[in-house]
Amino acid sequence: MPRRSYNIAMVSDFFYPQPGGVESHIYQLSTKLIDRGHKVIVITHAYADRTGVRHLTNGIKVYHIPFAVIYRSAIFPTVFSLFPVLRNIFIRERIEIVHGHGALSAMSHEAILHGRTMGLRAVYTDHSLFGFADMGSILANKILKFGLSDVDHVICVSYTCKENTVLRASLDPLMVSVIPNALVxxxxxxxxxxxxxxxxxxxxxxxxxxxxxxxxxxxxxxxxxxxxxxxxxxxxxxxxxxxxxxxxxxxxxxxxxxxxxxxxxxxxxxxxxxxxxxxxxxxxxxxxxxxxxxxxxxxxxxxxxxxxxxxxxxxxxxxxxxxxxxxxxxxxxxxxxxxxxxxxxxxxxxxxxxxxxxxxxxxYSWVDVAARTERVYDGITNTIPEAEFYGSDASAAPDGRSRIPSFAMIDRFKRYYGCGLWAGKLFCIVAAVDFLLYVFLEWWFPRADIDIATDWPRKIIVEDEEGEEGGWEENGPG
Known part of the structure; x- marks a missing residue:
């Protein structure tokens, strides 16, 4: 069976030209996913004079959104103000999966929220560790819990990171995969x-x-x-x-x-x-x-x-x-x-x-990291059965329902409501306002008025009837 290709938006405040581990991870992972036949764009904020749309030589399109940066290259969190821009990009690029990176990236958390409101699948990769006692960590953990309450799957770069993220965001451990970094x-x-x-x-x-x-x-x-x-x-x-x-x-x-x-x-x-x-x-x-x-x-x-x-x-x-x-x-x-x-x-x-x-x-190999990340995408889109993705003994949640989060607003409210006595109510209000804003944007700026971007020509892996990779096939613009 031919491998399915996805249109993926990697979203983070942290990307080149700023150097760092998260930046390198996003770039290398995106490159290898493109090699495997997927379409990948990167959305980040503007860096100095680097604004607008840039095309990297390996085929990655980067959207540099001009927005106020407040601390360590992270934008000021406004929750709603990015929605019109992100909606336009998601529609233009026909995005199916929003993949956020970085616990301190406000842009990644907002993109996941807006993507889920638009009916897109969402994945989050955690690259850091946080404590539980100081005020900064408590606030960061509460924001993370909000952002991950409605995410399809979480990826951590180490088992220690997984334990930390599961505790901080009160996640089901089966909803978290460990895929380490790599290098060229x-x-x-x-x-x-x-x-x-x-x-x-x-x-x-x-x-x-x-x-x-x-x-x-x-x-x-x-x-x-x-x-x-x-x-x-x-x-x-x-x-x-x-x-x-x-x-x-x-x-x-x-x-x-x-x-x-x-x-x-x-x-x-x-x-x-x-x-x-x-x-x-x-x-x-x-x-x-x-x-x-x-x-x-x-x-x-x-x-x-x-x-x-x-x-x-x-x-x-x-x-x-x-x-x-x-x-x-x-x-x-x-x-x-x-x-x-x-x-x-x-x-x-x-x-x-x-x-x-x-x-x-x-x-360590980025090819292996990309293949394992692709399997996560297959799992959250039901390309592979839940029993295969989560394990035959743990395919269903404790209440017997699917582990893949529903897009229904009532189910989203239930997930947000469980984030805390007062925070849960606030998160439900945020989700409701986000949905109303989405309805307004659909009326004010209809999808039909948004031009679809031409895809960068890319190669798609073609498999033979026995499932072996048999060669390459060009996929041109359009």
Missing amino acids: SASFRPRKPASKPLPLRPHEPITIVVISRLYYNKGTDLLTAAIPRILEAHPNTRFIIAGDGPKAIDLQQMIEQNVLQDRVEMLGAVRHEEVRDVLIRGHVYLHPSLTEAFGTALVEAASCGLYVVSTRVGGIPEVLPPHMTVFSDPEEDDLVSATGRAILRIRAGQVRTDLFHDQIKSY
Whole structure:
């Protein structure tokens, strides 16, 4: 049977030209889904002078919506003001599935709400971890619970992330799949051909690389405290730090106070295509994050042949095997000690970093991520039976009904009402107003008056009668 193709809208506040893990995930996943015959567009907010519609060279159409950005590249949440624009895009591009990314992306949550009101299927991917005690986390979790009450399926990038998301949003665990990040291994090759590393002479320097956004949650304060102690204990060692953020000034002050200008090099923000050039200059990759759902940077560093030192937080222990990593508790003394152990092992030639690239290549593949994501799309559209998607023993919800959420307003109200004594009533009002706004837009700007966009020519995988991939077929515009 030929594979079904979908028209998919990837929606997030976080996309290129801003560098980051979510941005790279959306781009790579979209690319591989296009290779599998699907139509994918990306909707994000405007970045500086990058507004309107852009076409990337691999066929992805990007809508940069001009909207006020308030914090860490996230737009101001207005709930309803994006609906006219999103409705126009969804209709123009004949979107069937809205796929939101990022817990702190207001645009992704609003797109899911409006997409469900329009009768579209919705998927959400969570890339982060949150706590439960502080006021910011409580507010973020309540918003997440609202956004995911009416979503068809949730994807998490690690099992730790899944546990966190299920608790925060009170989800049925069977409605959440774990699909990890990946990398393009050809873009993260080591500098030298594979050969057993020789012990380093005492005078040969060891370079420690840090590539991260310089924020508190990324452990920049921990890094600032640890660097002078590491350099004091290991004289022939230097640091290269790439990244930017509000904590960059703390690092610069530390360098000046300790007179480390010749041993710590700060590169500032680097583009994703330049990351490999930075990594291959080092021997050890240091990742002092305080919270992390997955940690794509660790995979990229190991693929380039670096020995990884990382804090043992979130989903990081799931990412790399023990022989590639030295773990530390997220506190200064242990981070200094773990980095010291890594330096001694590298200097003694005890770590087979020459084997890391091929091993990472076998572990992580965007082709596999796209295939597993496609199966989620098949499950929520009933392309494959529920019994096959959820498992034969768990195809139906506890009340015997289908696990795929209904579009009926009464069912949507029931799901929102369960979000809390007061929040549930507020969410029901929001859903009702959103539906009334949709009815008004259908009258004020009828679908018949919206031009359908011409599709980018793409290739569709053609399978033979036995279900094997037999070749390619061009699908032109129209």
